[in-house]
Amino acid sequence: TQLLEQSPQFLSIQEGENLTVYCNSSSVFSSLQWYRQEPGEGPVLLVTVVTGGEVKKLKRLTFQFGDARKDSSLHITAAQPGDTGLYLCAGGIKAAGNKLTFGGGTRVLVKP
């Protein structure tokens, strides 16, 4: 069973501060995805990383896939209240029909 652990579970910061969310596993994944979920809605994909060591940037968000493809991080620079939400990482394994295993989520609150 592949398990993904996210840390921290909850993060409360002031607008303008930086934050990092971690996603760790003992398993190797074909891909690692980050989703953001708003209350009452389904998760929305932010990014997919597939190559070990890969770094992707999406405006103020920076995503990194570990060299061994077992872990990932999401860094937000100068957080804004609009970044508030539940961030979920999910590992995919092609050999298992691209089944996604989700982490427990990190709830981020950015106060104005």
Next chain:
Amino acid sequence: DTAVSQTPKYLVTQMGNDKSIKCEQNLGHDTMYWYKQDSKKFLKIMFSYNNKELIINETVPNRFSPKSPDKAHLNLHINSLELGDSAVYFCASRWGFTDTQYFGPGTRLTVL
């Protein structure tokens, strides 16, 4: 236009009842999923269908029976509902071997 839609949005029912949740996607995807998100926001895969065929069946009680009448639809029927079935159920879809899954808005099921 809604890409992945689910009905109903909310479902409140008594223990022991049988209920169905419907999912439709208009993205032309060939793979569809059902996930369960518990009160702690942990998202867990239940089933996956590819071209109307079941390809993933996680350890789910056989009271849950998915049905895919065609590639665009995946319904979930639940017999003899229990208190522990209360959760938000998400439908998702994907095309081919791509990694991205598109999620529906969720159905909040409450069993009293």
